[in-house]
Amino acid sequence: MRRASLFLALVGLVVLPARAQDGTQPTMAKNAILLGWDGAHRDHVKALLKEGKLPNLQQLISEGTLVDVDVKSGATDTKAGWTQILTGYRPEVTGVYNNGRFRDVPAGYSVFERLRTQYGADQIATGAAIGKKGHCGEIDPPFKKPLTAVEAEAAAKPAAKPGKKGKATGQPGFKGQQRGRVVEENGQKFLVFEGSPYYTMHNNVDEWHFGLTEDEKVGAKALELLDKYGRKPFFFFVHCAEVDHSGHKHGEPSPEYNAAIISGDKQLGRIVEKLKQLGVYDKTLIYVTADHGFDVGGKGHGNAPYVFLGTNDKQVIRGGTRADITPTILDRLGVDLAKLTPPLDGETLAKPATKTAEDEHLVKQRGAKAKPQGEPGAGGTKRKAGKKAKAAAAP
Numbered sequence: 122m123r124r125a126s127l128f129l130a131l132v133g134l135v136v137l138p139a140r141a142q143d144g145t146q147p148t149m150a151k152n153a154i155l156l157g158w159d160g161a162h163r164d165h166v167k168a169l170l171k172e173g174k175l176p177n178l179q180q181l182i183s184e185g186t187l188v189d190v191d192v193k194s195g196a197t198d199t200k201a202g203w204t205q206i207l208t209g210y211r212p213e214v215t216g217v218y219n220n221g222r223f224r225d226v227p228a229g230y231s232v233f234e235r236l237r238t239q240y241g242a243d244q245i246a247t248g249a250a251i252g253k254k255g256h257c258g259e260i261d262p263p264f265k266k267p268l269t270a271v272e273a274e275a276a277a278k279p280a281a282k283p284g285k286k287g288k289a290t291g292q293p294g295f296k297g298q299q300r301g302r303v304v305e306e307n308g309q310k311f312l313v314f315e316g317s318p319y320y321t322m323h324n325n326v327d328e329w330h331f332g333l334t335e336d337e338k339v340g341a342k343a344l345e346l347l348d349k350y351g352r353k354p355f356f357f358f359v360h361c362a363e364v365d366h367s368g369h370k371h372g373e374p375s376p377e378y379n380a381a382i383i384s385g386d387k388q389l390g391r392i393v394e395k396l397k398q399l400g401v402y403d404k405t406l407i408y409v410t411a412d413h414g415f416d417v418g419g420k421g422h423g424n425a426p427y428v429f430l431g432t433n434d435k436q437v438i439r440g441g442t443r444a445d446i447t448p449t450i451l452d453r454l455g456v457d458l459a460k461l462t463p464p465l466d467g468e469t470l471a472k473p474a475t476k477t478a479e480d481e482h483l484v485k486q487r488g489a490k491a492k493p494q495g496e497p498g499a500g501g502t503k504r505k506a507g508k509k510a511k512a513a514a515a516p
Contacts, residue, residue, distance in 0.1 A: 149240045149354035152405040153450050154343075154392060155232075157206075157358070158385040159199060159253065160365030160422060162373065162414030163189060163429040165382055174383055177390035178431050181407060185433040188440035188470065190410060192426035195219070195443075199256035199365070202412025202443060204318045207231050207358065209447035209465040217318045220256050225263055225316030232447045234325045236356050239456050242325075246350030249323070250342035251331035252362030257412075258331025260323045261300070263316035268303065273310040276303045336361045336381075340388035344395050351399045356454070359392065361385040364411075368422070373415040385409075406434045406453055410446055436471040445470050 158166075169175045170187075178187075194211045195201035196219035204217040208230045216224035229238070233247045251258035268276060301314035323329040328346060333339045343359045363381040371377040389409060396402035409432065414425035430437070430446065434453060444467030448458055452469035468475060 146241050146244060147239070147455065149236070149245050149454055150404070151454055152351075152355045152401060153454055154356070154405060154407045155206075155358045155446070155450065156385075156389055156392070156407060156409045157203065157360040158364050158382060158409065158411050159203075159257065159360060159362050160368050160413060160415055160425075161382050161385065161411040161428065162425065163411075163427050164414075165373075165379060166429055166431075169379060169382055174379075175386040177386045177393060178409060181389065181393070181409065181433045182431045185431075185435050186437050187429060187431045188437060190428045190430050190440060190445070191442055192413060192428070193442045193444075194466075197413035197422050197425045199253065199412055200318060203257045203360070205443045206410065206412060206446045207233075207322070209444050209451075209467040210463075211444065211466045214463060214466065215318070216315070223315075223318055225320045226318045226322055228321045228325075231322040231325070232450055233322060233356065233358075235447075235451055235456060235461065236454065237325060239454075240354065244354065246346075246353055246355040247326045247357070248328040248346040248350065248355070249326055249330060249358040249360070250333060250339050250346060251329075251358070251360040252333050252336065252339045253360065253365075254332040254334065257360055257362075258319055258323075258329070259317045260320050260329070260331070261314070261317040262320050264301075264312075264314050266301075266312045268310045268312055272312075273303065276310075276312065334362065336363045336384045336388050340391045343388070343392055347392070347395045347399060351396070351401055356450070359388070361388055365422075368415045369420050372418070372420045374418055378415070406432065406450070408432045408434065408446065408450065410443075412443070430470070434471070438472070439470055439474065441470050441474065442467060 166175070166178070170179055173179070192202070195205055195217070198220045200217055200220045200223050201212060204215050204223075204226060205211070208215055208226060209232075210230060212218040215226045215230065217226065228234070236245060237247065249258065253259075301312045304311050304313050319329075327350070330342050333342060339359060339361050343357065346355075346357055361384065363384050364378065367375070367377045367381040389407070393402065393407070396405050408430060410430045411428040413422045414427045415422050416425055428443070430440070434449075436453060437449065444465070446467070448465050448467045449470045451461075452458055452471055458465060458469065
């Protein structure tokens with residue numbers, strides 16, 4: 122009997138999750154890095170892979186997989202995209218519908234906060250290195266500002282339209298206030314701004330860096346985070362912005378757009394090399410994805426729902442939607458998704474799908490329904506004339 126008891130005790134030590142010294146807090150057995158290539162259309166990614174121009178992504182997916190990710194709810198823009206990716210919720214839950222309609226994401230909803238709650242803020246490291254200055258990473262706080270009669274009158278006028286030399290200033294008439302909505306309470310008018318999506322989120326992260334602009338700077342910051350925290354369990358979000366910037370400036374069918382994707386691949390290589398130097402690559406899951414693609418032949422992404430997920434995670438077995446990224450990460454890092462409140466809209470890609478993807482919401486831009494610009498396939502995205510799109514040769 123004593124031998125049997127001893128055997129069961131030893132088995133328990135093997136199968137039970139590792140716990141902290143006080144016996145109450147589980148430890149995170151694996152690390153994870155979410156690497157974003159903002160605006161990377163999956164047809165371009167696949168074409169560049171075929172041409173051998175993304176060697177680091179190719180090596181990563183040779184260890185895991187490459188699957189298709191579609192946008193089924195929310196706009197195909199940056200705010201809606203990264204908010205959904207970092208939370209696993211539809212806009213109806215987060216309040217972030219697009220770049221112009223948004224709010225501070227409710228406390229506790231982000232992947233950072235979920236992991237901190239599960240494992241303890243002092244037991245894991247979390248960080249973000251973000252390329253964009255706006256729409257991803259900015260941390261403007263909520264405010265409520267009483268308006269004078271003059272300000273209220275000015276705020277009632279239509280917002281200024283962008284000109285050739287400047288951008289729209291939002292509500293005109295009072296300096297410095299470019300965002301918010303006017304509400305009236307007991308005869309007094311207020312300007313109310315509900316905050317950037319990342320304001321509360323960033324307060325629950327060890328280090329939050331945004332506005333880095335260049336991919337090289339983003340990669341350098343990611344390496345700094347790894348040097349500082351890489352010897353303890355960690356989750357980092359690394360966001361490269363040059364693909365999106367190049368698409369807006371040069372267009373989707375341009376060598377510059379492809380060169381920016383190649384730049385993102387270079388940062389992936391730098392990160393992998395650092396992980397190997399630290400001796401933690403074998404226990405680090407890397408997920409490479411995008412918030413949206415790009416309009417075929419255009420310089421925008423009003424209707425660009427086709428992206429991807431490339432990973433060294435061997436447990437990923439299928440494609441899905443933007444909302445499935447965080448559930449996948451949480452599931453693979455040991456979080457019980459069934460216990461999360463509110464229930465996630467997405468589900469892990471490491472298991473078969475159990476529900477229709479986010480109720481199959483149509484992608485919307487400025488409140489209007491958008492028609493798909495073709496369906497993805499091995500040959501590319503269909504253009505209006507039915508021709509298949511090919512990635513322009515990168516320099």
